[in-house]
Amino acid sequence: MSLESIFIILISAILVNNFILSRFLGICPFFGVSKQVETAFGMGMAVTFVMTLASIITYVVYGLLDHWNIEYMQTIAFILVIASLVQLVEMIIQKTSPTLYQSLGVFLPLITTNCAVLGLTILNIDYDYNMGSSIVHAIGAAIGFTLAIVLFAAIRERLELAAVPEVFKGFPIALVTAGLMSLAFLGFANLV
């Protein structure tokens, strides 16, 4: 795998096809855990861990599915993998950082049903990526996810202090902001 293709996959996953702002996957934690930069970053790290491991394991699992010609089982097998990984991450975070565990709250187990993770694993298969490219793609997607959620959290922190019209306060202005961010990321289209 050439350095060039690694670079292209990374740029594509982080900026051009950003999972949240271009593919609209993983919107739930994007709004749920983006009140503080710190927790948003923690969420990003958790998703990074799950995405990277999930892409490795699902690559192997898909090999088995392909071998027996039962590719139609891909969705359920992948969800099984992701759910187990999320359980593992939950245990590790609870052990190592109780504060982060508290602030992530229900959104941690919800990574299980985070479509960004499932979407990534299925895209890996669709793009015919090999193991190396899958991992690079996963890391790129995770960085993109973290980038978007941390940027968004930073904006929301400042929005708390901004003079927002009464009707837009709270969630509505967050949605408007997310839309504008998505438009801004549209600027990266056709970069690669």
Next chain:
Amino acid sequence: MNIESVLYPALLLGGLGLLFGIGLAYASKKFAVELDPRITAIRDVLPGANCGGCGIPGCDGFAKAVVDGEAGVGDCPVGGPDCTKAIAKIMGVEADTKERQVAKVICNGDTHKCKEKYEYQGINDCVAASLVSGGSKACDYGCLGLGTCVRACQFDAIEIVDGRIAKIIPEKCTACKKCVESCPKDVIDMVPYEQSVVITCNNNETGKVVRPKCSVACIACKICVKACPFDAIDFENNLAFIDYEKCTNCFVCVEKCPTKAIEGRLEKKEV
């Protein structure tokens, strides 16, 4: 259809599940977080209805609050004395058993006894009915009997009896106070479970005003106040009320009340 098309998916998914299961079981040992054992112990003796009657979301939250000292051992209104004792034992403190309270509808004016102002044909709900000039009852303080409290009760302890009035079954009541909050007429009160004599009127009007409306209203005649041998009955806003600490359930007031506005549950009468 060949057997392999069933066998392989089953084998693969089963195998994956088993593999991850073992992995997670190992991880849960390795990354086990030591919880305060008292939290789980308290959680086990709680009723587990997650009703929120204590003001804390869920029984898990309550167990944690007790251990953290934010809630008292007797603050679960649903569990009753047994639950309080069990929690006190776990926490190693003396239980100051609160008297069990139950909700009570303090109105006896069903449709046979209390007149109607108009015929209500709207939504079958007390809140809706009370918006139409305070409900169809001639008495503005009484139970409308459309069952808003029945729907609020999670323990099946309230029923609408003949004459369209709500009755609470004390044995089933867990004192979660959901009905008290739901009632638009504020006609449900908390009364000690052991108390058998209760004034069943909520009307603050004078006898002259209330008499034509309802035959079982408190007409503020003060006969009960004079009759009570223990000074347990007092008067405020044209309505008698009983000091439950002083009341001995002697039933004198029940017998003396000219409008039968004091209810005594006979099975509890002290002989």
